[in-house]
Amino acid sequence: MENKPLHNVVSVRFSKVGKLYHFEADADINLIPGDQVVVETARGWQLGEVAQIIGDVSTPGEGSWKKIDRKATEEDFQQRKTNEEKEAELLEFSRKEIKAQNLDGVKAVSVEFSLDGSRISVLYSYEGENKVELKNLKQEINKFVHHSQVELRQVGPRDVAKIFGGMGACGLPTRCCSKFLTDFSSISIRMAKEQGISLTPTEITGMCGRLRCCLIYEYEMYAENRKQLPKRNKRVLTPVGEGKVFDVLPLKMAVIVDIPEIGRKEFFNSDIQLVDGSSYPQIQPKIRPEENDVVIEVDESNEGENEPESGIKERNQGKNQQGGKGRRPRWRKRRPSNQNKSNDRK
Incomplete structure (x- = not known):
């Protein structure tokens, strides 16, 4: 397996809080974070600051990095200072021209000069919905700055x-x-x-x-914690009884449960258990009858006529313990389908 050549890659930013761009530094250039360097970009020669030393990196596929030309010198710093003065002058001129041409909604935000002054970017914002024509504005700016390539670039409200x-x-x-x-x-x-x-x-x-x-x-x-907590209005079991989830607290991994006769109390997720649609989760009804199950038809209207009084009392006590309704038989006789009813009507 062939060893790919390694490149000394560093990250450079061109503004105080700006994106990081990767460049390749030659071995004879000793750089540390904070150094000012001169690099060539799509917007001309720029003066940037070394933000991070990545180190030796192999070339990803067919890609490559542009090289750092040199460390910044005193002449570069002086040129940058001169450019800042020119940027302020051009920004003021651009704002006057926008006002003179009645370009409603257009605002000049900033001006950026390349280090050698060959390229100029005028940043503007536009709040209107219709497309605005800035051809005349660009011509006036070209007259103000000679022998430079001018670019009008629109930026968003966040920028x-x-x-x-x-x-x-x-x-x-x-x-x-x-x-x-x-x-x-x-x-x-x-x-x-x-x-x-x-x-x-x-x-x-x-x-x-x-x-x-x-x-x-x-x-x-928040999104990850909510996946582990029950949603609102879900029935849950708590150490003090069953209740309904009133509110969810994702940061604390807890919920507020509304319990009858007690009120709203806060419980951690580890202290509650979800009730899956049943008010009595300990009872697991069968979904389908087995082969040995017998279908029993019960006539509730005659129930209790031939039953002795002692049996009636025991049955009533059982109903009170289970919630007042008593336990119904597992299976009943199947009622006629809707199709039979519709045929009788015909």
Whole structure:
């Protein structure tokens, strides 16, 4: 078996809280987390920060990684500082042009320069439903910045909230997306229902106007715990009697049971037993008669006429112990089917 060549792979991010991209570093470049490096990306040359040293990795299939060009120098840092000043100027110019052209719903969010200034990305958000034409805006931006390739890229409301930062809807001084979230997960209203969170829009909506990202943090644990607990309105046996499940507490692995004449009490899942649709689970009725079983027809109307008084008393006492109805015979004579009745009517 041939040994595949190993590559020294490192993870690089281009913003404070951004996605991690893998690059290959040559053996003569000694890197540690926190170092600034210059790499070539699809958006031109960029200045990034080493976030993680993955180490020697074999090439997966036919894939490969782009190489790190060099460690950042003082000239690179100075160029980056100059680009930041140009980004602020272009952002202000873009906002004025959007206002001058009456582009309703379009907002310039941020501007990104490549390290050499050859490529410029203008990030904008659009809240309208119809498609907006930005051809004239792009032409004006090209006139403002010479000899650079300009790209207008639309971003969603979550990205806008991440770029602007600020206080979260829960009251934290920094939003999760601006603090540690490097990617956005798919959030659904089902996650809020599974965790018993109020569906009031102010309770589940973030500053971006979308469902809060934190709804997914504990969703898997809630879903797994609920599978092991009985659902609401199920009949269960507890150490103090039988009752109905009133509420489920997935975090505590417990349920609240409503027991007649006692009230609502909390029990752990290990202390209860599910009743499968029967009020007396200790009795297991037969589903089909065996060969030796005898079908007995009982006439309840004449029952007790020829029975002595002592027998009647014993039978009544047995009824009171079993709930007042007494125990019925296992099998009765089968009644005529509906087909016979319909034939008689005809």
